Each structure stands twice: as structure tokens, then as C-alpha cells.
Amino acid sequence: MASNGNGNVAGKGNGRNGLPKIQTQKRQNGICHDDSSAPVKVQTIDELHSLQRKKSAPTTPLDGVQGAFANFSEDERQKQQLQSISASLASLTRETGPKVVRGDPARRPETPRVAHGPDHYFTPTFAASDSSLKFTHVLYNLSPAELYEQAIKYEKGSFITSSGALATLSGAKTGRSPKDKRVVRDDVTENELWWGKGSPNIEMDEQTFLVNRERAVDYLNSLEKVFVNDQFLNWDPENRIKVRIVSARAYHSLFMHNMCIRPSPEELENFGTPDFTIYNAGQFPCNRYTHYMTSSTSIDLNLGRREMVILGTQYAGEMKKGLFGVMHYLMPKRQILSLHSGCNMGKDGDVALFFGLSGTGKTTLSTDHNRYLIGDDEHCWSDKGVSNIEGGCYAKCIDLSKEKEPDIWNAIKFGTVLENVVFDEHTREVDYLDKSVTENTRAAYPIEYIPNAKIPCVGPHPKNVILLACDAFGVLPPVSKLSLAQTMYHFISGYTALVAGTEEGVKEPRATFSACFGAAFIMLHPTKYAEMLATKMEKHGATGWLVNTGWSGGSYGAGSRMKLAYTRKIIDAIHSGKLLNANYKKTEVFGLEIPTEVEGVPSEILDPVNTWSNKKAYKETLLKLAGLFKNNFEVFVNHKIGKDDKLTQEILAAGPNF
Ligand SMILES: Nc1ncnc2c1ncn2[C@@H]1O[C@H](COP(=O)(O)OP(=O)(O)OP(=O)(O)O)[C@@H](O)[C@H]1O
Ligand SMILES: O=C([O-])CC(=O)C(=O)O
Ligand SMILES: [Ca+2]
Ligand SMILES: [Mn+2]
Known part of the structure; x- marks a missing residue:
């Protein structure tokens, strides 16, 4: 059916066959509602699009200039910022930084501001x-919104889930x-550092570091x-570190946006030179012919240069934990204890x-x-009390x-980054039970996403020090009160036993001992941190506790994981002070003081021997x-x-006796 030429579709209303003429409704004021807004x-379309985006406040760091930013023009600010970034990205052999411009190359900017090398422009x-x-x-x-757009446009495997999180894959x-x-x-x-047997610090020389650094910088x-x-x-x-x-990857940028402390626009203007720089070239492998390399992945820390290079892994946790290692070096120098702990x-x-x-329940x-x-994960304990190192949390979500x-x-x-989860293709509902990609699915979110986060994230000296162990052998009690020496013994031991969930055929729990509950991140000998912890706990009268968040009623396979509800009740009783003055009895072998009653927890599970039907197997285990x-x-x-x-003697005596 054709139009009749004056806007009316031919129809019944015109006395012919077909649909009636559409009547546009008149409002009371007589204005047709289609034209009601100006x-x-x-x-032009371009002009329309330019209206959509409002210019933001400038966010530019100034090199070495503190507080004087008001004297600089916006132009000067941007130049300084680009200079500083070009200097960071400078090749060491060519001694020049790249020409850097601000903004997405896909968006045609105005005349680009260019910086080349640290001191020359244009x-x-x-x-x-x-x-x-x-x-x-x-x-x-x-911003998170901009990073979402970058991830979704350019990074395969990036999706918005039904709750609004950014689902992403960390690769191999x-x-x-x-x-x-x-x-x-x-x-x-x-x-200064801890080297040799048991140490996480595997050495490399300066020259090899520079080879990897150049590889990363050239790639970037x-x-x-x-x-x-x-x-x-x-x-x-x-004791703030820049x-x-x-x-x-946008994924990496959003992850760190969430996990580090986010500067205010003013703080960013005065940012100056960073104290530490990470070069994350994770998509690109290291060269296995390079000295000290035993795989195509390398995470290299150079404390002298205050730099870290990442090659051959896109797992974002490397950045978070790499920086944690740096804090484990810098803070003890200032008599501040760095801790792999929640708070x-x-x-x-x-x-x-x-x-x-990992996986014992800190978060x-x-x-x-x-x-x-x-x-939830990384803290400092100084003479003033505790402070969080990070600005976000990293929760396991299996x-x-x-x-x-x-x-x-x-x-x-x-705003939240969801790593390696599986979701429904259409509804984008996440299936948190699905381990198809990995068991280690994770969510990284800014700490203020937790409603009762304490901002700023600092607090007074700790009253309770809770050591969590996920004992898949099922023989450690759900809770025990520790003497100072026992606390040190268990802190230095750093025990947990998880069951390798993803590996087929693994039925036996595997014991892991990781000094200071984080041997992978410490830089000095464990006893240095232990000594500081002992001094601080004694000085501030903190009580140590050992809490088993793992198995009860038998080892993995026979028993089952401790109900989270029970563990929470135990933790409540520690916090309230009720457990401090409860009745205790001592266990055999480990000599642990266990309470006879905890509100909300069945008394029979408090001594693990009661929960095992096979007492002989219990004793053997x-x-x-x-x-x-x-x-x-x-x-x-x-x-x-x-x-x-x-x-030292007390600590040695605080271990198991058999
Ligand atoms: N009784 C329990 N107590 C604590 N966590 C439990 C318990 N039972 C099951 N869980 C589960 O164990 C996991 C504990 O992981 P959590 O993220 O707290 O580890 P984490 O100590 O923070 O490790 P990481 O340092 O790797 O972040 C969670 O998935 C939690 O649901
Ligand atoms: O660093 C990670 O990948 C996760 C974590 O918190 C830990 O393992 O302690
Ligand atoms: Ca955690
Ligand atoms: Mn951790």
C-alpha cells in the first residue's frame, strides 16, 4: 500500500479499503506531544555527540612539584604528565622515551599533545x-566506565554480567x-633479603632484569x-607509597584501580614521580634463552630500580602480590610489620x-x-596501629x-572485576559453582563496596590475632587459645592443608607450610617478621587464636568442611571477649587449649576426636x-x-609433643 502523498496512509478513513487514518492526540494545551520539547x-551529528560528554576536572601529576599546581596552565600540566609517562616507558638502550599522546587512538582527538623523551617537546x-x-x-x-568500554570493545572474553560486574578471562x-x-x-x-632454601626469592642479576625490562617496554x-x-x-x-x-589491558587497569588506593583529583595533580613502577607486559612471554628463565613466564622484582616487570602471565594477582612483596621490604625498614592478613x-x-x-577465610x-x-588481605602494623595497604578486596568466589x-x-x-567465572550466555547470570575455567574464580572490588567498610582503612592496635588454617586432615580443633609462644610457632609454621580441587585423582589432603602465612611474599627471613609480631602482641596485650576452617568429622573424603555458620559463631565469641574467659582443656600431641563450650556451636565438635568414628584413624592422622x-x-x-x-626456647617447646 502506498502513501497518498500528503502524509496519510491510504485506508478506510479515506473511504477506501485498508487501515484507518492515524489520529495524533492533542493535549489540553493544544500542543502535539511529539513536539513538546525544544x-x-x-x-550536525558530530556536534550532537560533542554535547554528550562534559569536560572533566584535570587530573595531571606534576613531576616533583608539590602544591604549586595552581601556577600551571592545563596545557603545561598535561605536558608534564606525558613527560613523566614517556620517561617511565623509555628504552634503556636508546635512552629515549616514546612519543606519547593522551587518549584513545580510536577517537580522533584535537591536535594531539605530544611528548617525546623526558625533556623535549615537538x-x-x-x-x-x-x-x-x-x-x-x-x-x-x-574511570571504571571508560575501562568497561575499552575491555568490551577490544578484549575478547569481556562481558557485563547480570549484576553489572565485568567478567573477564586471565588467559592461560x-x-x-x-x-x-x-x-x-x-x-x-x-x-638484606632472605635467600636460599625455603626462600621465595629466586635470584636474577641486574643485567638480566634489564633484558626483561627492555622486552616489556618494547612490547608496550x-x-x-x-x-x-x-x-x-x-x-x-x-607511610604511603606512590x-x-x-x-x-583494560582488565589490568580496572583491577588495579579497584585494588590500590584511588587518589582524589587533587592528590593526582600533585602525584609527581612514582616510588615504584610495574611494567605489565603479561601477554608477551619472556625469552627462555635469557639467563635465569626456566619458563616463558617471569615476574621480576628490582628493589634498587624500584621496578617490577611481568612477562608471560596475565593473572592480575601478580601485580597485587608483587606490590605486597615490595611493602614486605620497605615497611620493616621503618619498624612497621607487614602482614598477610585480613582486619x-x-x-x-x-x-x-x-x-x-590462600583460601582459609581471611576475606x-x-x-x-x-x-x-x-x-581483607594486606596490612601494616606500626606504632600507631593498623592500616590497610590496599583500596580493595579480592574475594574467592567459587x-x-x-x-x-x-x-x-x-x-x-x-565496577567489580570478575575473573574466570562462567555465566549464562543470554541472561548473564553467573554460575558460581562452575569450575570449568578454574577453581580460583575471583572478584576484585573497591573496599567501599562493602557497606561497613572503615574509611580511611586504619584502626588501633589489635586485640585478637586469629590464625586461620583450613585443615583438610580434620584433626585440628575448630578453635584453640594460644600462648604467645604457640602463636609464634604457628605463625612461623604457616600451616594449611587444602584439597587440590581441580586435579583429578587427588584424594589426600596436601599439607602446605608457608612461613608467616605468606612465604611467597616475604622478603626477609621469617623470624624477622615473627620477632616484630611477638614484640607488638606482647606490648599491646593481644591474644592469639588458632581457628580451623577446614575439616571436621574426619579427613577430606570422610568428614566435611566446618560449617561457615559455626566458624562465624566462634569468631563472634573471640571478638566479644567471651571466649577469653571460657573453660579450657588441653589436647594431646599439639597441646592446644580448647574451650568446652562456645555459644551457637555444638560442644561435641570442639574436640575433633569426638567427631571421628574411627578413633585409631584419628590418632594416626x-x-x-x-x-x-x-x-x-x-x-x-x-x-x-x-x-x-x-x-626461642619457648617457641620450640610450643610445637607438637609426641
Ligand atoms: N568454615 C569456613 N570458614 C571460612 N571460609 C569457609 C568456611 N567454609 C567454607 N568456606 C569458604 O572458603 C573460602 C575462603 O576463602 P577466602 O576468600 O576468605 O580466602 P582468603 O584467606 O581470603 O585467601 P586469599 O589470600 O587467597 O584471598 C570461601 O570461598 C568460603 O566461602
Ligand atoms: O594473590 C592471589 O592470587 C590471591 C591471594 O590473595 C593469595 O593467594 O594470597
Ligand atoms: Ca582474600
Ligand atoms: Mn592473599
Whole structure:
């Protein structure tokens, strides 16, 4: 049917066959509602699009200039910023930085502001190679929304889930690669750091570091664009560290945006030179022919240069934990203890620390609806009290449920990075039970996504120090009160036993001992941290506790994991002070003081022997674990802790006796 030429579709209304003429409704004021709003005041589509985006406040760091930014023009500010970034990305052999411009190359900018090398602008230089002819576009401290767009447009495997989180894949590596960590051994670190058996610090020399650094920098400069994050670590203002993260993926930039402390626009203007820089070229492998390389993955730390290089792994946790290693070096130099622990505070200001290896419950148990969250994973304990190192949380989300962990569930919303989860293609509902990609699925969100986060993330001296162990052997009691010496013994041992969930055929729990509950991240000998912890706990009268979040009623296979609800009740009783004055009895072999009653927890589970139907098997398993503890502690028996031998002897006596 054709139009009749005057806007009326031919129809019944015109006396012919077909549809009636459409009547446009008149409003009471007589204005047709289609034309009720004023038309957009633009001449072209481009003009219309330019109206959509408002210019933001400037966010530019100034090199070395503190507080004087008001004297600089916006132009000057941007130049300074680009200079600083070009200097970060400079090749060491060519001694020049790339030409950097700000913004997405896909968006045609106005005349680009160019920086080439640290001190010259718009100076024509002769191109020594093709790489010096090209621009590197810098996406500087983008917002989560901008990073979402970058990820979705350019990174395969990026999707928005039904709750608004950004689902992403970390590639072949879905966890950290501790065997591929290298630390530069030079005249200084040679004497300062912990090297040799048991140490996580596998050496490399300065020259090899520079080879890998050049490889990473060349890779990053070969890209059309790089992401740069300038952020802070440590909520203690006197011991704040400025970090710059240069990366190739929006996923990495958003992850660090969430995990580090986010500067205010003013703080960013005065950012200046970073104290530490990460070059994350994770998509690009290291060269296996390079000295010290044993795989195509390398995570290289150079404390002298204050730099870290990542090659061959895109797992974002490497950046977070790499920086943690740096803090484990810098903070003890200032008499500040760095801790792989969660931390929260009650309404009355009582602070608790939660130590434990990966998967033992630091994040789960520090995120407590009745308490203020200070942080879930990395803290400092100074003379002033505790401070979180980070600005975000990194929660395991395998089997996550809204009922058991509502605060974490609700934090998985717009802005949150969801790593390696599986979701429904259409509804984008995440299936947290699905381990198809990995068991180590994770959510990284800013700490303020937890409703009762304590901002700023600092608190007074801890009252309770809770050591978490997920004992898949099922022989450690759900809770025991520790003497100071026992606390040190278990802190240095750093025990947990998980069941390798993804590996087929693995039925036996595997014991892991990781000194200070984080041997992978410490830089000094474990006894240095233990000594500091002992001094602080004694000085501030903190009580140590050992909490088993693992198996009850038998080992893995026969028993089952401790109900989270029971563990929460136990933790409540520690916080409230009720457990401190409960009735206790001593266990055999480990000599642990266990309460006879805890409110809300069945009394019979408090002594694990009661929960095993086969008492002989219990005793055998108990002795087996005790043997593993003893073997592990062998390397520490000749180390002195404290000024005299007294504490050392007490610690040695605080282990299992059999
Ligand atoms: N009784 C329990 N206590 C604590 N966590 C439990 C318990 N039962 C099951 N879980 C589960 O164990 C996991 C604990 O992981 P969590 O993220 O808290 O580890 P983490 O100590 O923070 O490790 P990481 O350092 O790797 O972040 C969660 O998935 C939690 O749901
Ligand atoms: O670093 C990671 O990948 C996760 C984590 O917190 C840990 O393992 O302690
Ligand atoms: Ca955690
Ligand atoms: Mn951790």
C-alpha cells in the first residue's frame, strides 16, 4: 500500500479499503506531544555527540612539584604528565622515551599533545628505528566506565554480567606463578633479603632484569595504546607509597584501580614521580634463552630500580602480590610489620587480625556484617596501629552464595572485576559453582563496596590475632587459645592443608607450610617478621587464636568442611571477649587449649576426636600431621628470635609433643 502523498496512509478513513487514518492526540494545551520539547541546538551529528560528554576536572601529576599546581596552565600540566609517562616507558638502550599522546587512538582527538623523551617537546628528532616514528597513546587513570568500554570493545572474553560486574578471562594462567618470581640480587639485597632454601626469592642479576625490562617496554611501546594507573598503597598517610602501573589491558587497569588506593583529583595533580613502577607486559612471554628463565613466564622484582616487570602471565594477582612483596621490604625498614592478613574492628574499637594462607577465610571472615572492615588481605602494623595497604578486596568466589556471604555477593556489581567465572550466555547470570575455567574464580572490588567498610582503612592496635588454617586432615580443633609462644610457632609454621580441587585423582589432603602465612611474599627471613609480631602482641596485650576452617568429622573424603555458620559463631565469641574467659582443656600431641563450650556451636565438635568414628584413624592422622609440623620446623630451630634465648626456647617447646 502506498502513501497518498500528503502524509496519510491510504485506508478506510479515506473511504477506501485498508487501515484507518492515524489520529495524533492533542493535549489540553493544544500542543502535539511529539513536539513538546525544544529541539537540540546543533547543526550536525558530530556536534550532537560533542554535547554528550562534559569536560572533566584535570587530573595531571606534576613531576616533583608539590602544591604549586595552581601556577600551571592545563596545557603545561598535561605536558608534564606525558613527560613523566614517556620517561617511565623509555628504552634503556636508546635512552629515549616514546612519543606519547593522551587518549584513545580510536577517537580522533584535537591536535594531539605530544611528548617525546623526558625533556623535549615537538622537537624534531631523527627516527633511529620504526618504533621512534610511532605514537603510544596513553589511557591515564581511566574511570571504571571508560575501562568497561575499552575491555568490551577490544578484549575478547569481556562481558557485563547480570549484576553489572565485568567478567573477564586471565588467559592461560588462572593463579600466581611463584616459581617464576625473580628478585635482583645486588650488593644491597644480597645482605638484606632472605635467600636460599625455603626462600621465595629466586635470584636474577641486574643485567638480566634489564633484558626483561627492555622486552616489556618494547612490547608496550609497540602497542597502539597503554593504560597507566597512578595510585597509592597504605592508608597510613606517613607511610604511603606512590605506585605507577603500566599495562596493556583494560582488565589490568580496572583491577588495579579497584585494588590500590584511588587518589582524589587533587592528590593526582600533585602525584609527581612514582616510588615504584610495574611494567605489565603479561601477554608477551619472556625469552627462555635469557639467563635465569626456566619458563616463558617471569615476574621480576628490582628493589634498587624500584621496578617490577611481568612477562608471560596475565593473572592480575601478580601485580597485587608483587606490590605486597615490595611493602614486605620497605615497611620493616621503618619498624612497621607487614602482614598477610585480613582486619576488622568492632563497634567498641576492638581490632582483630586474620592470618591465613590462600583460601582459609581471611576475606570471608573479615567481611562481617557486625563489624567494620579495615581490609581483607594486606596490612601494616606500626606504632600507631593498623592500616590497610590496599583500596580493595579480592574475594574467592567459587561456590559463593548470597545467603552465606551477602556482603561479598552484593559487592559484585558495576565496577567489580570478575575473573574466570562462567555465566549464562543470554541472561548473564553467573554460575558460581562452575569450575570449568578454574577453581580460583575471583572478584576484585573497591573496599567501599562493602557497606561497613572503615574509611580511611586504619584502626588501633589489635586485640585478637586469629590464625586461620583450613585443615583438610580434620584433626585440628575448630578453635584453640594460644600462648604467645604457640602463636609464634604457628605463625612461623604457616600451616594449611587444602584439597587440590581441580586435579583429578587427588584424594589426600596436601599439607602446605608457608612461613608467616605468606612465604611467597616475604622478603626477609621469617623470624624477622615473627620477632616484630611477638614484640607488638606482647606490648599491646593481644591474644592469639588458632581457628580451623577446614575439616571436621574426619579427613577430606570422610568428614566435611566446618560449617561457615559455626566458624562465624566462634569468631563472634573471640571478638566479644567471651571466649577469653571460657573453660579450657588441653589436647594431646599439639597441646592446644580448647574451650568446652562456645555459644551457637555444638560442644561435641570442639574436640575433633569426638567427631571421628574411627578413633585409631584419628590418632594416626594426628601423629602424621604432627610429624609434618616437626619436619617443617627443622629449618627454624637454629634461628634466634628476640634478644635472648628465652622466647626461642619457648617457641620450640610450643610445637607438637609426641
Ligand atoms: N568454615 C569456613 N570458614 C571460612 N571460609 C569457609 C568456611 N567454609 C567454607 N568456606 C569458604 O572458603 C573460602 C575462603 O576463602 P577466602 O576468600 O576468605 O580466602 P582468603 O584467606 O581470603 O585467601 P586469599 O589470600 O587467597 O584471598 C570461601 O570461598 C568460603 O566461602
Ligand atoms: O594473590 C592471589 O592470587 C590471591 C591471594 O590473595 C593469595 O593467594 O594470597
Ligand atoms: Ca582474600
Ligand atoms: Mn592473599
